[in-house]
Amino acid sequence: MAIMGDTLAAATAVGGQYRQPILVAAIEITAREGWSAVTMARLAERIGISRQTVYNEVGSKTALAEAMVAHELDRFLALVGGAFDRHPDDLPGAVYDAVRGVLDLAADNVLLRAVVSATHGGDAELLPLLTTRADTLITEATAILAERVRSHRPGVSAEQIDVAVDVLVRAVLSHVMQPSDTPARTADRLAWLAGRVLDDGSSGVPLRYGGR
Amino acid sequence: MAIMGDTLAAATAVGGQYRQPILVAAIEITAREGWSAVTMARLAERIGISRQTVYNEVGSKTALAEAMVAHELDRFLALVGGAFDRHPDDLPGAVYDAVRGVLDLAADNVLLRAVVSATHGGDAELLPLLTTRADTLITEATAILAERVRSHRPGVSAEQIDVAVDVLVRAVLSHVMQPSDTPARTADRLAWLAGRVLDDGSSGVPLRYGGR
DNA sequence: GACTTGACAAACTCTACGATTCTGTAAATC
DNA sequence: GATTTACAGAATCGTAGAGTTTGTCAAGTC
Numbered sequence: 339m340a341i342m343g344d345t346l347a348a349a350t351a352v353g354g355q356y357r358q359p360i361l362v363a364a365i366e367i368t369a370r371e372g373w374s375a376v377t378m379a380r381l382a383e384r385i386g387i388s389r390q391t392v393y394n395e396v397g398s399k400t401a402l403a404e405a406m407v408a409h410e411l412d413r414f415l416a417l418v419g420g421a422f423d424r425h426p427d428d429l430p431g432a433v434y435d436a437v438r439g440v441l442d443l444a445a446d447n448v449l450l451r452a453v454v455s456a457t458h459g460g461d462a463e464l465l466p467l468l469t470t471r472a473d474t475l476i477t478e479a480t481a482i483l484a485e486r487v488r489s490h491r492p493g494v495s496a497e498q499i500d501v502a503v504d505v506l507v508r509a510v511l512s513h514v515m516q517p518s519d520t521p522a523r524t525a526d527r528l529a530w531l532a533g534r535v536l537d538d539g540s541s542g543v544p545l546r547y548g549g550r
Numbered sequence: 551m552a553i554m555g556d557t558l559a560a561a562t563a564v565g566g567q568y569r570q571p572i573l574v575a576a577i578e579i580t581a582r583e584g585w586s587a588v589t590m591a592r593l594a595e596r597i598g599i600s601r602q603t604v605y606n607e608v609g610s611k612t613a614l615a616e617a618m619v620a621h622e623l624d625r626f627l628a629l630v631g632g633a634f635d636r637h638p639d640d641l642p643g644a645v646y647d648a649v650r651g652v653l654d655l656a657a658d659n660v661l662l663r664a665v666v667s668a669t670h671g672g673d674a675e676l677l678p679l680l681t682t683r684a685d686t687l688i689t690e691a692t693a694i695l696a697e698r699v700r701s702h703r704p705g706v707s708a709e710q711i712d713v714a715v716d717v718l719v720r721a722v723l724s725h726v727m728q729p730s731d732t733p734a735r736t737a738d739r740l741a742w743l744a745g746r747v748l749d750d751g752s753s754g755v756p757l758r759y760g761g762r
Numbered sequence: 763g764a765c766t767t768g769a770c771a772a773a774c775t776c777t778a779c780g781a782t783t784c785t786g787t788a789a790a791t792c
Numbered sequence: 793g794a795t796t797t798a799c800a801g802a803a804t805c806g807t808a809g810a811g812t813t814t815g816t817c818a819a820g821t822c
Contacts, residue, residue, distance in 0.1 A: 377783085377784065377785090378784075378785070378786090379783095379784075379785095389785095390787095393785090393786070393787085398785080398786075399784090399785070399786090
């Protein structure tokens with residue numbers, strides 16, 4: 339799986355010149371006034387195009403919702419990928435950056451939280467549409483994370499990595515919904531845990547927990 | 551209903567003779583037809599008492615909801631306590647039993663899942679009332695678990711235990727909402743992880759993951 | 763003394779219905 | 793290509809009236 343929005347952007351950036359502005363406007367309105375406040379007419383008016391053009395670009399309102407969710411999910415996953423790119427030789431560092439990034443992003447991102455909320459069983463009242471995509475959030479995130487971790491820890495068994503990654507992903511999602519500390523401290527703790535669980539014996543990682 | 555609710559009846563049995571039947575009936579109706587199907591008149595009729603007696607026992611419908619949630623939460627926490635009682639010298643074993651128990655219980659327990667769902671941000675459409683209690687689910691569960699783990703691992707730092715327990719609790723809650731495997735296998739993996747993270751160096755716990 | 767009965771106001775839910783808005787599609791126009 | 797206009801069907805909104813339910817009385821019964 340390629341990094342950043344490349345492959346994923348292919349899913350969102352394809353389309354006419356108005357697709358991106360429409361998505362951005364739709365996300366903005368949803369975040370501030372809720373999904374129900376998003377109407378095709380309003381999007382058209384705000385961007386300065388005709389309603390018909392909106393339909394030509396996004397197809398239907400359901401498709402628009404899907405695209406919005408995909409767009410947010412891309413940011414989410416791109417962030418994780420970026421963190422691992424920045425720390426090719428430092429797994430705890432990568433985990434710290436990834437967790438911190440996701441938590442910070444989620445803090446002021448209504449839509450992302452709605453997606454996570456939906457993943458975690460909630461109704462969210464605002465997007466019963468994202469079920470298709472949201473069902474696979476844990477699966478997708480786990481998959482790309484496991485892939486990245488595997489390259490950091492070639493000596494650790496796949497099963498072991500799967501366990502650690504599954505727990506890491508679910509813990510982060512849970513902290514998005516119910517934070518119990520600052521993003522920085524949560525990231526610190528999870529990074530420590532990842533280092534400890536996925537220690538391959540070669541590094542000099544101290545097993546004591548220590549604040550960053 | 552595998553395990554009867556009398557385990558910690560002490561916490562809930564306070565009150566008149568009708569309190570328990572009322573709670574049981576309310577839980578039963580909620581599980582099958584939803585919270586809106588629970589009316590004071592219906593509870594009275596089903597038990598064979600007057601509506602006024604129901605009010606005398608539980609006070610109000612909101613109080614009834616609170617009592618129901620408390621009742622389910624007690625089962626939940628008692629299960630964890632029991633698992634640790636059964637394995638005083640085996641932390642992974644205790645974690646396995648606790649996780650397995652919670653996951654099995656949650657599988658056929660609508661109300662418990664509603665509580666967890668609420669904790670994890672969702673609305674659940676059926677109990678917007680449990681916010682008071684549900685907010686503290688993670689906190690409470692983490693607290694009693696940490697306490698238990700501390701007695702198993704006197705040599706491990708409190709901070710270290712807090713991190714492991716927080717992650718464990720959140721992972722379990724997440725698996726209640728979105729299982730990715732059987733309760734047995736999930737419990738197995740989390741027990742392994744707990745053993746690994748909380749290894750105090752004294753045990754001969756193998757660091758390889760192995761099926762149970 | 764504990765429980766029941768009947769009565770009651772206030773709040774809430776259910777239903778129905780017309781007005782309004784929105785979606786989605788099509789054709790004509792620039 | 794994009795826009796405008798037009799339109800049918802669906803969804804939403806606001807309203808108003810009927811019916812339930814809640815929560816609290818006080819009087820009655822075992």
